[in-house]
Amino acid sequence: PDEGDIFSEEGSYVRSDVHHTTNGLHSDEELDLFTGISLHRCTMTQSGDQFELNIAVTNPEKIGDGMNAYMSYKVSTQTTLPMFLNKMFSVRRRFSDFLGLYETISAKHSLLGCIIPPPPQKSVVGMTKVKVGKEDSSSAEFVEKRRAALERYLQRVVAHPSLLQDPDVREFLERDELPRAVNTQALSGPGLLKMINRASDAVNKMTIKMNESDNWFESKLQEVENEEQLLRRLHAAVDSLVNHRKELCSNTVVFSKSVAMLGSVEENSALSRALSQLAEVEDKMEQLHQQQAFSDFFILAELLADYVRLLGAVRYCFEQRMKVWQRLQEAQSTLQKKREAEAKLLWANKPEKLQQAKDDINEWESKVSQYERDFERVTCTVRKEVLRFEKEKARDFKQHIVKYLESLLHTQHRLVKCWEAFLPEAKAIA
Amino acid sequence: MTSISEDSDKEKVRSVSVDLNNDASLVIDIPDALCERDKVKFTVHTKTTLSSFQKPEFSVPRQHEEFIWLHDTIVETEEYAGLIIPPAPPKPDFEGPREKMHKLGEGESSMTKEEYAKMKQELEAEYLAVFKKTVQVHEVFLQRLSSHPIFRKDRNFQIFLEYDQDLSVRRKNAKEMFGGFFKNMVKSADEVLISGVKEVDEFFEQEKTFLLDYSSKIKDASAKAEKMTRSHKNVADDYNHISGALNSTAADNNTAFKKTISVCVLQKLEDRVASDQELKLTELLRYYTRDIQAAKDLLYRRARALADNENSNKALDKARLKGKDIAQAEENQKQCLQKFDKLSESGKKELTSFKARRVVAFRKNLIEMTELEIKHAKNSVSLLQGSIEILNSN
Numbered sequence: 001p002d003e004g005d006i007f008s009e010e011g012s013y014v015r016s017d018v019h020h021t022t023n024g025l026h027s028d029e030e031l032d033l034f035t036g037i038s039l040h041r042c043t044m045t046q047s048g049d050q051f052e053l054n055i056a057v058t059n060p061e062k063i064g065d066g067m068n069a070y071m072s073y074k075v076s077t078q079t080t081l082p083m084f085l086n087k088m089f090s091v092r093r094r095f096s097d098f099l100g101l102y103e104t105i106s107a108k109h110s111l112l113g114c115i116i117p118p119p120p121q122k123s124v125v126g127m128t129k130v131k132v133g134k135e136d137s138s139s140a141e142f143v144e145k146r147r148a149a150l151e152r153y154l155q156r157v158v159a160h161p162s163l164l165q166d167p168d169v170r171e172f173l174e175r176d177e178l179p180r181a182v183n184t185q186a187l188s189g190p191g192l193l194k195m196i197n198r199a200s201d202a203v204n205k206m207t208i209k210m211n212e213s214d215n216w217f218e219s220k221l222q223e224v225e226n227e228e229q230l231l232r233r234l235h236a237a238v239d240s241l242v243n244h245r246k247e248l249c250s251n252t253v254v255f256s257k258s259v260a261m262l263g264s265v266e267e268n269s270a271l272s273r274a275l276s277q278l279a280e281v282e283d284k285m286e287q288l289h290q291q292q293a294f295s296d297f298f299i300l301a302e303l304l305a306d307y308v309r310l311l312g313a314v315r316y317c318f319e320q321r322m323k324v325w326q327r328l329q330e331a332q333s334t335l336q337k338k339r340e341a342e343a344k345l346l347w348a349n350k351p352e353k354l355q356q357a358k359d360d361i362n363e364w365e366s367k368v369s370q371y372e373r374d375f376e377r378v379t380c381t382v383r384k385e386v387l388r389f390e391k392e393k394a395r396d397f398k399q400h401i402v403k404y405l406e407s408l409l410h411t412q413h414r415l416v417k418c419w420e421a422f423l424p425e426a427k428a429i430a
Numbered sequence: 431m432t433s434i435s436e437d438s439d440k441e442k443v444r445s446v447s448v449d450l451n452n453d454a455s456l457v458i459d460i461p462d463a464l465c466e467r468d469k470v471k472f473t474v475h476t477k478t479t480l481s482s483f484q485k486p487e488f489s490v491p492r493q494h495e496e497f498i499w500l501h502d503t504i505v506e507t508e509e510y511a512g513l514i515i516p517p518a519p520p521k522p523d524f525e526g527p528r529e530k531m532h533k534l535g536e537g538e539s540s541m542t543k544e545e546y547a548k549m550k551q552e553l554e555a556e557y558l559a560v561f562k563k564t565v566q567v568h569e570v571f572l573q574r575l576s577s578h579p580i581f582r583k584d585r586n587f588q589i590f591l592e593y594d595q596d597l598s599v600r601r602k603n604a605k606e607m608f609g610g611f612f613k614n615m616v617k618s619a620d621e622v623l624i625s626g627v628k629e630v631d632e633f634f635e636q637e638k639t640f641l642l643d644y645s646s647k648i649k650d651a652s653a654k655a656e657k658m659t660r661s662h663k664n665v666a667d668d669y670n671h672i673s674g675a676l677n678s679t680a681a682d683n684n685t686a687f688k689k690t691i692s693v694c695v696l697q698k699l700e701d702r703v704a705s706d707q708e709l710k711l712t713e714l715l716r717y718y719t720r721d722i723q724a725a726k727d728l729l730y731r732r733a734r735a736l737a738d739n740e741n742s743n744k745a746l747d748k749a750r751l752k753g754k755d756i757a758q759a760e761e762n763q764k765q766c767l768q769k770f771d772k773l774s775e776s777g778k779k780e781l782t783s784f785k786a787r788r789v790v791a792f793r794k795n796l797i798e799m800t801e802l803e804i805k806h807a808k809n810s811v812s813l814l815q816g817s818i819e820i821l822n823s824n
Contacts, residue, residue, distance in 0.1 A: 230675065233675045234672060234675050234676070237668055237671040237672045237675055238668075238672065240668050240671070241665060241668035241669070241672070244661060244664040244665045244667075244668055245665055247661045247664070248658065248661035248662055248664075248665055251654070251657045251658040251660075251661045252658055252661075254654050254657070254658075255651070255654040255655055255657070255658045258647070258650050258651040258654040258655075259651055261647050261650070261651070262644075262647045262648055262650075262651045265640070265643045265644050265647050266644070267640055267785070268785070268789045270789075271789050271792055271793070274792075274793075274796060278796070398821060401821065402818055402821050402822060405814050405817055405818050405821070406814075406818060408810070408814055409810075409811060409814040409815065409818065412807045412808075412810040412811045412814065413807075413811060415803065415807040415810075416804055416807040416808055416811065419800050419803040419804045419807065420804055422800055423797070423800045423801070423804070426793065426796040426797045426800050427793075427797060429789060429792065429793035429796070430789075430793075
């Protein structure tokens with residue numbers, strides 16, 4: 001009876017469909033989906049108009065059986081943006097579709113200097129349990145974790161002004177059937193990490209300074225790396241907190257039963273009653289701890305995990321700028337070679353080859369100026385992106401920390417109520 | 431060396447056993463204790479108006495082994511067979527903090543200065559908590575003796591309180607070890623004996639059933655309570671690590687980070703809740719587990735006396751049959767019966783007052799624990815509300 005209470009009181013963060021079974025279809029009203037979300041985006045277009053765009057990922061459903069089974073998620077959008085065909089619509093997507101979206105976005109935008117939000121991690125173990133049909137709490141937890149991660153991922157994508165304009169993103173949200181995404185192997189958790197770490201190494205190995213804005217980039221990169229370290233440590237500590245709180249849950253339940261037993265053999269009737277009441281209080285404690293562990297995980301731990309990966313994406317972004325720089329460098333060196341070749345020809349007096357040499361030089365001169373413009377643009381974009389990212393991060397953290405403190409507050413309120421209800425029982429012992 | 435002096439915390443902590451130190455004619459406390467490495471030296475302070483003592487006020491230093499000696503001599507005193515002997519205080523156990531100190535030493539190089547300082551502080555607090563606990567149980571043991579009309583007159587008790595030289599109990603170590611082994615054997619034997627004996631008295635029959643059952647349940651509850659409070663401590667430790675990690679941020683422009691330090695103030699509160707729960711509920715259960723055992727020991731002694739009584743009856747019948755040594759057998763039987771009756775009478779009184787004492791202690795303890803829980807939770811609420819307000823207003 002209390003369970004319903006707990007979740008509705010938890011309010012805006014916890015969703016009412018948290019306990020959906022993996023095979024159920026649930027009727028829902030489109031609007032209801034969005035009342036539960038606390039991460040509404042109400043963004044401004046460049047022209048300053050306000051618009052609404054809310055995304056929800058819900059209703060996980062298992063399609064198929066055995067090792068070919070997969071989870072299908074409902075992606076619902078509510079928006080006032082004119083570029084979409086409707087104001088409210090939904091489609092069904094599977095995990096590999098999300099990975100495919102990331103691939104596409106990355107291919108198009110990363111060399112432009114955008115920080116691309118990383119997708120949720122693949123998990124062979126987690127998915128296998130679901131496929132095999134283990135309908136226990138750990139696979140339900142896994143599905144919920146993934147659902148929430150997919151939702152946050154999409155929300156981050158559409159929060160990015162350039163990505164929102166991308167027709168592929170629109171198609172992902174709107175189109176009924178997507179072609180099946182293949183080649184999503186590279187994006188397993190460790191795979192992504194390896195790729196990002198290689199990128200970092202490349203940046204670190206760079207010894208030639210580019211220009212004076214180098215200092216900004218260099219110190220920014222250092223900042224990013226330090227912060228990533230810090231967040232990793234924090235994440236490890238919060239992970240430990242979640243586990244210990246779960247342990248506390250099970251120890252509390254065990255204790256509660258033991259106290260109930262003690263109460264049942266107690267010969268003094270008032271004390272016996274008080275002890276069984278104490279057992280009930282401890283039972284309620286366990287529920288509170290359970291709920292708190294949920295908050296610890298979904299509000300704090302996942303936030304930290306997301307940002308560890310996001311900071312990796314920032315580093316990757318810096319690496320892409322590096323690539324653009326290298327391309328410019330290579331073009332400059334090629335141009336230099338072409339000029340030397342022309343000089344040699346002039347000296348050797350071979351007029352028939354001279355025209356070719358001049359053409360080459362023209363070609364490479366225009367390439368160099370193209371790449372110079374590219375590099376300037378990338379540099380400018382990366383700077384803007386970093387600033388935007390930092391603003392988003394500060395806002396995100398603040399929002400989540402407030403949410404977390406509110407969850408703690410809620411727990412403490414309930415604690416007060418539980419113990420205040422028990423006090424008269426203790427006083428009644430005679 | 432750590433020392434602890436009288437403070438009001440101890441008053442609150444003394445709810446495990448009640449009705450102690452009410453009689454001004456003999457007041458005992460442990461105002462001070464020193465810890466040198468593994469050895470704890472308790473300062474036992476006595477104030478008395480009784481003429482059997484040489485001075486009205488005096489203090490002596492005592493170590494744990496001397497308390498055990500006192501307990502053992504009382505247990506071995508035949509006269510006290512019909513009384514519940516206050517359980518011996520457990521040996522001071524600094525294993526927990528010691529292990530932590532070891533871990534701290536090992537991990538020193540991988541921590542920042544602030545983290546290290548924080549962990550050291552935490553360690554010292556834990557050490558202090560163990561210290562306070564052990565002082566408390568030793569004190570309660572003495573107070574149980576001083577508030578009992580018969581034990582307070584015990585000669586060995588007086589020696590323990592007064593004699594300002596070393597009691598030289600160290601040689602008892604070997605005997606203690608052997609004695610301990612014997613005691614354990616006897617304990618399992620007593621369960622059999624108690625259940626095997628044919629009980630004639632309704633009161634003792636009920637007591638037997640109750641104590642045997644209650645004993646196992648309270649032992650279980652005590653163990654589970656310990657596990658639960660340890661988990662709670664782990665959670666508090668985690669908050670400590672989180673705050674450590676946050677504090678070690680260098681120049682941080684993300685102010686939300688700094689404000690989360692308030693989350694870690696909660697660690698202090700969680701810690702306090704855990705240690706209050708520890709002192710109240712867990713200690714209560716632990717103490718009464720031992721006390722129930724002492725009550726069971728009384729039943730055992732009475733069961734032995736009953737068995738002896740029956741054997742002496744049989745021996746008398748046999749003697750009468752054979753016509754030999756009748757007078758001796760009669761005398762033996764008379765003595766056994768006397769002993770048994772005396773035991774039963776005093777045993778009944780003791781067990782009845784034990785019931786009342788137990789209920790009162792549980793009541794006091796549960797009320798105090800609940801009030802503390804409410805106080806801490808309310809503190810947390812206002813702290814959290816404050817932090818949320820600050821964060822929202824920026």
